[in-house]
Amino acid sequence: MRLSRYPINTLKEVPADAEVVSHRLMLRSGMIRRLAAGLYTWLPLGLRTLHKVERIIREEMDRAGALECIMPTVQPAELWKESGRWSKYGPELLRFKDRHEREFAYGPTHEEVITDIARRELRSYKQLPVNFYQIQSKFRDEIRPRFGVMRAREFLMKDAYSFHADEASLAQGYRAMFDAYTRMFTRMGLNFRAVQADGGSIGGSVTQEFHVLAESGEDAIAFSSEDDYAANVETARALPPREPRPAAAQAMRKVATPGVHTIAELSAFLKVPASACVKTLLVEGSAGEVVAFVVRGDHELNAVKAQKLPGVANPLRMASAARVREATGADPGSIGPVGFEGTVYVDHAAAQLGDFVCGANEADMHYVGVNWGRDLPEPLREDVRNVQPGDPSPSGRGTLRIARGIEVGHIFQLGQLYSEAMNASVLDEAGKALTMYMGCYGIGVTRVVAAAIEQNHDDQGIVWPEPLAPYQVLVLPLNYQKSSQVQSCADRLYEDLAATGIEVMLDDRDARPGVKFADADLIGIPHRIVIGERSLAQGRVEYRHRRDAQSAEIAIAEALPHLEARIER
């Protein structure tokens, strides 16, 4: 490609709303442009990278035996009503009517459609297992789209669905997808981890996420220091403390704590560590009442764990200040479990405390020296907190550390969730109906591109992992318009490289060197050849890899073999 014929500008300045590096760099380098909230156009440069991601995905899916198909983005409401998700999915599902007033949705995912295909086409256990996949647009009406294509409303997804005669086959198919994902992300040159996950609204029990590790990631991942245990903090188990609860040493007393509302203030005011205090949080129950959660002052409530407990509204909703007042007689900031009427779930660590501090359900008052079993009933213990760095690993070996990740893939063993609801069965060996077992496997294709940039950039711009770079080589002639030697050398090299099948971009613009260098770094093409009059007089050109600090001079005749030896294909 000749850059002089590429009309998309690189930008020095960037829209004020672009916050994360990948978004900024994608805008600045001319990969994408925003159309509306959460909607992006992929310009030619960006599309090349997107296609590379797609190609790797296709190759590995095909290698794993999956079959590509493509389903409509627009889906009839009937299917969603059948699976029960028309009412469950909520406002994230974009719904609309056609001219005949029939209801449709723009697909946020395709379990219903594929299950419909499966139940129509699959008749016999002999046709199983089978795995269908597609790479296609999804729309999820996110509450808050942000970070460019990282969390867009319309995005490209690879989704795959497998069908099996039994659980063993499902586990095998799932494993095959795990391996395929591992190969894909490895081939893309990404630093990633597979982690244990929560099923969320898709459902299913066995499930793992693939995360690209990056500071800007929206998810927290817990890792064991000693083995390969890794889990999303949403789901990572906090082990109950081993030590027995210390015996009560103090009597319970009510103390005045004027103006104290947070654990930090409480801890500073009473000069006790936050870990000796207890935090009480009220959430909406499933039957109109409120439910209390008690965690240690230095711990955080884990919403995913909490909302699974009996009597708790799912999704979790914090009680309003008015509801808190109604239930306890005090404002949030002064509430506690002593005398609370209703369900109280207590985190293991909080249940282990003796002589602790908590709110007294009275403005500006707290209790100190509180003890379970004496001052209030023995607690209903549950794991309801987020794990923290230093916690023992649930795997039993090592302690946990926490890193951030961007979720680029998620695989599930769904079991018979959808096949049962939608009656998807085949005949087994005995001629009896057998409800199929399903797995589903997603990759956020557009998100992968953003994640790759989050992980691979420097102050100057993108540093593409070679397999994802829009072009492999950039030929950068200086003074191309004025020097006929430079021009003919650049043109020849460009043609030769292209003829060899190398993806090459030629910066033939009439621009100053500084502009070309800055754009080269911004766009991040891995291999760069600079052709300038100075070294050309010596019969040489300069080679530099985007990752290198220094360039090296090579003979013109060596340029092509030099590149061929270095390009990773």
Added chain:
RNA sequence: CGGGGCGUGGCGCAGCCUGGUAGCGCACUUGCAUGGGGUGCAAGGGGUCGGAAGUUCGAAUCUUCUCGCCCCGACCA
């Protein structure tokens, strides 16, 4: 949805408080110079200030309504 903020040439912003008919940087066009890390000089094109209503002799500026967007929290590839 709850809380905060912003809408002024393509982008980044100033002007608004204290009404007087719109300005700066980048980008763009033309010319000259320059030519190894976002070059310099000169000339130019482009906005009616998100929209509507109102107050006023006069509104980007004040008032009301409305639309859109962004940021912080609960969702997901």
